[in-house]
Amino acid sequence: xxxxxxxxxxxxxxxxxxxxxxxxxxxxxxxxxxxxxxxxxxxxxxxxxxxxxxxxxxxxxxxxxxxxxxxxxxxxxxxxxxxxxxxxxxxxxxxxxxxxxxxxxxxxxxxxxxxxxxxxxxxxxxxxxxxxxxxxxxxxxxxxxxxxxxxxxxxxxxxxxxxxxxx
Amino acid sequence: xxxxxxxxxxxxxxxxxxxxxxxxxxxxxxxxxxxxxxxxxxxxxxxxxxxxxxxxxxxxxxxxxxxxxxxxxxxxxxxxxxxxxxxxxxxxxxxxxxxxxxxxxxxxxxxxxxxxxxxxxxxxxxxxxxxxxxxxxxxxxxxxxxxxxxxxxxxxxxxxxxxxxxx
Numbered sequence: 001x002x003x004x005x006x007x008x009x010x011x012x013x014x015x016x017x018x019x020x021x022x023x024x025x026x027x028x029x030x031x032x033x034x035x036x037x038x039x040x041x042x043x044x045x046x047x048x049x050x051x052x053x054x055x056x057x058x059x060x061x062x063x064x065x066x067x068x069x070x071x072x073x074x075x076x077x078x079x080x081x082x083x084x085x086x087x088x089x090x091x092x093x094x095x096x097x098x099x100x101x102x103x104x105x106x107x108x109x110x111x112x113x114x115x116x117x118x119x120x121x122x123x124x125x126x127x128x129x130x131x132x133x134x135x136x137x138x139x140x141x142x143x144x145x146x147x148x149x150x151x152x153x154x155x156x157x158x159x160x161x162x163x164x165x166x167x
Numbered sequence: 168x169x170x171x172x173x174x175x176x177x178x179x180x181x182x183x184x185x186x187x188x189x190x191x192x193x194x195x196x197x198x199x200x201x202x203x204x205x206x207x208x209x210x211x212x213x214x215x216x217x218x219x220x221x222x223x224x225x226x227x228x229x230x231x232x233x234x235x236x237x238x239x240x241x242x243x244x245x246x247x248x249x250x251x252x253x254x255x256x257x258x259x260x261x262x263x264x265x266x267x268x269x270x271x272x273x274x275x276x277x278x279x280x281x282x283x284x285x286x287x288x289x290x291x292x293x294x295x296x297x298x299x300x301x302x303x304x305x306x307x308x309x310x311x312x313x314x315x316x317x318x319x320x321x322x323x324x325x326x327x328x329x330x331x332x333x334x
Contacts, residue, residue, distance in 0.1 A: 001168060001169065001277040005296055006168070013300065047319075130334070133172075134180055138331055142330060145312035152211055153211040153320075160306075
């Protein structure tokens with residue numbers, strides 16, 4: 001097993017599933033004469049991020065993690081998406097970014113130190129393996145699942161099979 | 168990197184965090200004179216599983232995955248939990264089960280074929296790596312996150328730091 005095998009393909013698989021989920025959500029809004037913004041701005045609690053931000057964060061945690069593992073430049077995004085089309089384009093962009101990083105560049109990443117932000121003006125340094133296990137992977141799935149949960153909460157007809165994608 | 172490094176520690180870390188989240192939820196119910204059942208039976212949508220079932224499934228997807236990776240007996244649980252204490256005991260049990268499996272038993276699991284149920288009377292066979300990446304890991308985080316989302320939705324004072332646990 002390589003470090004690549006346990007990281008990039010996990011992200012690209014679930015990002016692809018998230019893209020299909022958003023496409024279904026957009027169709028649900030159109031079919032039910034719901035304004036897309038009602039879904040895009042939906043939250044599970046007033047103190048939680050809305051759908052749009054959950055998708056942006058799922059993109060960031062996966063795209064930045066792969067950049068850190070491969071010691072390449074961190075992707076910077078403007079976070080200006082306000083439509084389903086723009087969110088789909090963002091996912092397409094992060095998928096392209098991740099797929100452009102050759103597996104060989106992940107070699108040794110599990111042991112390399114990675115320094116990442118953990119709050120305003122604070123960073124943490126851990127090994128690549130710890131970063132994957134306890135930050136990148138949980139953060140990524142947290143935001144993908146919460147995006148899904150928001151849409152289920154709003155009545156969009158999706159199921160866990162959509163979340164799991166094509167195995 | 169070993170297959171063990173990318174699997175068991177991910178599960179045990181987030182199960183430990185989930186246990187602390189449930190402890191906070193129980194305290195929240197007591198402090199606000201909310202019947203514990205109101206949280207335990209809470210759902211994000213009438214067609215989604217309630218908190219209790221989300222926790223049971225998080226335990227199952229992690230515990231069974233580790234049993235499959237190590238070719239040991241699948242843990243069988245009765246799914247009879249109706250209180251926070253019983254859910255905490257279930258998490259403690261699956262944590263003990265996973266920690267009892269020596270890392271050496273995971274050797275080669277990434278390439279071994281794993282057959283698992285994917286619906287009534289249906290199974291699928293994939294490599295251990297594919298099973299981890301596209302079933303065990305997404306399923307596990309899906310149910311842990313949804314448990315968290317249900318509690319946030321119900322107003323329990325938890326944050327993503329609780330979900331991430333102690334890094």
